[in-house]
Amino acid sequence: MLASELWAGLAVPLGRIFFFISLGLIMASLIEELGWNRILSRLALPFVRFGRFSEITGSSFALAFVSGVSANTTLAEAYREGKISRRELLLAHLLHSLPRFFLHLPTVFFLMVPFIKGAALIYVGLTFTAALLRTILIALAGRFLLPLPPPAATGLAETGRPSLGEALGKAWRRLRKRLFRIMLITAPIYALFFLADQLSYFARFSGWVEDNIGLFAFLPPESVGIIVLVAATELTAGLAAAGALLDGHTLVHREVVLALLTGTVIAAPLQALRHQLPYFAGIFPPRLAAEVIIYSQLFRAGSVIVVGILYFFISA
Numbered sequence: 001m002l003a004s005e006l007w008a009g010l011a012v013p014l015g016r017i018f019f020f021i022s023l024g025l026i027m028a029s030l031i032e033e034l035g036w037n038r039i040l041s042r043l044a045l046p047f048v049r050f051g052r053f054s055e056i057t058g059s060s061f062a063l064a065f066v067s068g069v070s071a072n073t074t075l076a077e078a079y080r081e082g083k084i085s086r087r088e089l090l091l092a093h094l095l096h097s098l099p100r101f102f103l104h105l106p107t108v109f110f111l112m113v114p115f116i117k118g119a120a121l122i123y124v125g126l127t128f129t130a131a132l133l134r135t136i137l138i139a140l141a142g143r144f145l146l147p148l149p150p151p152a153a154t155g156l157a158e159t160g161r162p163s164l165g166e167a168l169g170k171a172w173r174r175l176r177k178r179l180f181r182i183m184l185i186t187a188p189i190y191a192l193f194f195l196a197d198q199l200s201y202f203a204r205f206s207g208w209v210e211d212n213i214g215l216f217a218f219l220p221p222e223s224v225g226i227i228v229l230v231a232a233t234e235l236t237a238g239l240a241a242a243g244a245l246l247d248g249h250t251l252v253h254r255e256v257v258l259a260l261l262t263g264t265v266i267a268a269p270l271q272a273l274r275h276q277l278p279y280f281a282g283i284f285p286p287r288l289a290a291e292v293i294i295y296s297q298l299f300r301a302g303s304v305i306v307v308g309i310l311y312f313f314i315s316a
Contacts, residue, residue: 014187022179023070026171047095047135051142054149056084057092064099069279071096076283086288088146093292094138094299101131111235115243116260119253123260126311130303183282223251223259230263238263254315261308265301272297 048058056078064071075092078084084092105124112120219227226245230238238260245251251259272293280289 010191018179018183022175023067026168026175047139051091051095051139052146052148053092053095053142054084054088057088057095060092061095061099064096065102068096068100068103071099072280072283079284079288085146088142089288090291090295091138091142091145094296095135095142097131097134097138097300097303101128108235112239115239116246116253116256119242119246119256122253122257122311126257126261126307127264127304130300130307133307134299134303187278219259219262220251220255223255226256226259227263227266230260230267235264258308258312261304261311265304265308268297268301 047053047061048055053061056074060071060074060078063074072093075084075089079086079089109120109124112123116123223245226238226242229241242251242256242260246253246256276293277289280292283289284292
């Protein structure tokens with residue numbers, strides 16, 4: 001294996017992961033120490049109140065619009081300190097569906113438009129509907145599964161808050177204490193999946209999709225190429241194929257959108273293992289990290305399938 005491949009495929013991504021985890025730990029600590037969690041939680045007040053979530057969940061929900069890593073780190077720190085229960089942490093992570101959608105919306109939308117043009121609006125509308133559906137369902141689940149939170153304290157004395165310098169100092173000490181342990185967990189997992197990718201284990205998934213083409217009998221054969229590319233490589237490759245088929249009038253918008261939705265559902269587990277597991281395992285305890293990923297992916301896939309089925313029949 002060439003040194004350039006190790007550098008580009010392993011060292012650089014790991015460095016990026018550790019940078020954002022470090023940034024998330026610092027932001028989570030500052031939010032807690034400076035009392036910003038109460039300000040952030042007000043932005044999520046409707047969902048938080050209805051779902052009986054704590055103030056910490058509210059602040060993480062609002063923070064997820066800016067940084068998913070920081071939002072998850074906030075939840076992990078709160079759980080580690082006993083401020084929220086395991087059940088609330090799992091529900092709170094699932095509640096982040098809507099913020100995650102808007103966080104990635106500009107990148108996804110402006111990537112799609114040049115390739116598939118008007119179909120991008122339909123795809124984004126459907127995925128937004130799925131994200132909104134997940135958020136509403138989790139808020140409902142929280143209302144039935146979580147106890148009423150204690151009343152929020154009022155009149156917090158400003159003198160009780162540390163200065164920015166003191167808060168940064170505490171955040172740095174907390175980072176030094178935890179980052180090494182995170183690296184010990186994250187680096188081997190990421191290296192394992194990098195090796196699996198180099199040995200073409202993920203590429204073989206493409207062959208499995210092609211061998212099981214009967215699973216996609218509801219779509220024309222030409223759209224299977226889009227599904228394979230989205231599932232086995234990345235969204236850009238699938239969009240390029242979709243754009244070519246649209247321009248050649250081989251497929252229409254409806255068929256392209258359904259193919260992209262199908263590819264997204266199939267690709268989700270692989271993307272979770274390759275990209276989410278290494279950093280989640282560093283933030284959360286190992287078993288909890290696995291639960292977070294499994295529940296999140298199952299819930300996401302289920303909502304996209306429901307929305308896709310509705311679109312299939314409505315647009316027929």
